[in-house]
Amino acid sequence: MNKATLLIKPFLPRLSALLFIILFLSALTLGPRMINIDGDLPRHLLMGKYVLENGTPPREEIFSYTYENRPYTPHEWLADVIYYVAYVLLGLNGVVLLAGILIAVTFTVIYQEAISQNTGRIPAFLLMSLGGLVTSIHWVIRPHLFTMLFLAIWLILTERLSRDAPVKIWIFPALMVLWANMHGEFIAGFLVLAAYSAGWIWQVLFDRTNAALKTGRNLLFAFLLSLPASILSPVGFRTWDTVLGYVTNRYLLSRIVETRPPDFAQATYWPLLIMLALPIFLLITKKAKYTPAQVFLLAGFGLMSLTAARNAHLSGVVFPFVLSGVFSNLAVSQQLEAAEARIAQIETQTGRGLLPIILTVLIGLLIITGSAEGFNRFEPSVFPVDAVRWLEDQAPTGRMFNAFDWGGYILLHLWPDQKTFIESQTDVRGEATQKYETVITLQEGWQEIFEAYDIRWAILPPEWPLARELADWGWESVYQDQTAIILLKR
Numbered sequence: 001m002n003k004a005t006l007l008i009k010p011f012l013p014r015l016s017a018l019l020f021i022i023l024f025l026s027a028l029t030l031g032p033r034m035i036n037i038d039g040d041l042p043r044h045l046l047m048g049k050y051v052l053e054n055g056t057p058p059r060e061e062i063f064s065y066t067y068e069n070r071p072y073t074p075h076e077w078l079a080d081v082i083y084y085v086a087y088v089l090l091g092l093n094g095v096v097l098l099a100g101i102l103i104a105v106t107f108t109v110i111y112q113e114a115i116s117q118n119t120g121r122i123p124a125f126l127l128m129s130l131g132g133l134v135t136s137i138h139w140v141i142r143p144h145l146f147t148m149l150f151l152a153i154w155l156i157l158t159e160r161l162s163r164d165a166p167v168k169i170w171i172f173p174a175l176m177v178l179w180a181n182m183h184g185e186f187i188a189g190f191l192v193l194a195a196y197s198a199g200w201i202w203q204v205l206f207d208r209t210n211a212a213l214k215t216g217r218n219l220l221f222a223f224l225l226s227l228p229a230s231i232l233s234p235v236g237f238r239t240w241d242t243v244l245g246y247v248t249n250r251y252l253l254s255r256i257v258e259t260r261p262p263d264f265a266q267a268t269y270w271p272l273l274i275m276l277a278l279p280i281f282l283l284i285t286k287k288a289k290y291t292p293a294q295v296f297l298l299a300g301f302g303l304m305s306l307t308a309a310r311n312a313h314l315s316g317v318v319f320p321f322v323l324s325g326v327f328s329n330l331a332v333s334q335q336l337e338a339a340e341a342r343i344a345q346i347e348t349q350t351g352r353g354l355l356p357i358i359l360t361v362l363i364g365l366l367i368i369t370g371s372a373e374g375f376n377r378f379e380p381s382v383f384p385v386d387a388v389r390w391l392e393d394q395a396p397t398g399r400m401f402n403a404f405d406w407g408g409y410i411l412l413h414l415w416p417d418q419k420t421f422i423e424s425q426t427d428v429r430g431e432a433t434q435k436y437e438t439v440i441t442l443q444e445g446w447q448e449i450f451e452a453y454d455i456r457w458a459i460l461p462p463e464w465p466l467a468r469e470l471a472d473w474g475w476e477s478v479y480q481d482q483t484a485i486i487l488l489k490r
Contacts, residue, residue, distance in 0.1 A: 015124075020107075020108045021356065021360045024360055025360070027139060031096035034141045036378065039409060041140075042408035043408030044079070044083055044084075044141075044425075045080070045087050045095075052081060052084065059071065060072050063420065065419045071238065074235065075242060076184070077181060095141055096141070099145055103139065106148045107132055109153065113321075119325070120327060122340060127319075127320040131317060133271035134272050134316035135312060135317065137312045146179075147183045147186070147314075150182070151189070153175065154175065155317070155321045157171060157175075158196050162291075173226050180230040181232075190230075199296050200219060204216070269309070275316070275319050289326045294322045294325060294326070384403075384410070386484075387484035388409065391459075392413060396478070398455070403461060406423075407423020411423060422436045461483065462484065467485050475487040
């Protein structure tokens, strides 16, 4: 081996490193979209700031006056703190950088596990790439990105447990403590354990020779130990009550676009359609490769994706993991086997792939903080950036009425002097949303809502009928730009 080859060797990426690089750079490219796609991020940053300044998350609603002093469940506070730390260090660039790392690490971890179980490198790479495409539907900077990584780790550990591989049971409750304080979708961990338990029971009933008693006992212990771990949070059992109350609230779910079934007429959802169809094809052609637990996992998470588009980020992790197991030790074609052998030979001559990953992260950091500085920002065409800057100097007194998606951004800059009527994290019961809907659609009784809360001013998109109606009622326009108008009650 000559000197040039020795110098280049550490920089040559393995397929795992290449997968990380592609997903990481894709996320960085989509940074502005991930920031501005909805109004959640500013609210998460404010919660992170509050926790760091006060040492604990709030137990009562303190941001919106409609639910003021009511019990509040901060079930995402730990993820909010991590996002806010990234924000303090590098601004929105840091938040995007963190999101890119979370997404890329999620699929790299699953890929590495697949390779360790004799799945071909090429099928594993393609499956993880498809999973990345599916989850990109929901690449938004929210705590659910942490759920994707936790779910990947949880799947790997549970699969190993089902194969009687050495796994410390205490790891499950330890992970659950973190997960339950990161995001409400920690429930997905229990669904995974339930699917594997159902698969074990199926084997007991119909294939006794393959059902070890130890396996069932370990799955049960993991489940039972994780349950109390899930309530080790600032509000205990209220975490479950809030999460289950939200996902069973038909009114709220019907008002949120991402909780509706996916529209496969849109090209955005075609990767999801392909991913849902692939296991059906494999079930027909390679039925013997499936375990009962894998069938339950695919059926359960597939159904979740069909009922709500937002669950694509869960299925986008579960399906590649399960299908990579179906492809383990699977002879596809001589050409593919030859390509696999060639790739394996090349990877034995390269480094471990860490150096390309580290260099990619550093280059990404230099790009977003250097020549592309300002690329990641809250867009003035999406958020009332200029209007809030005006309000910081001369905000009206009294309570405001605000557009839903602007609530978090307004709070990030004006709280605690100002509280909102509504924002993206306030309402998990539907009361505030019903009142908000009544007002913005000018339904009968909207004026009574304004009077009941003694609303003195409003910040709205200028084209809204409510803005014109308030002007007709004599409210004075004290500020207006292309995005927002501020109206003051005389």
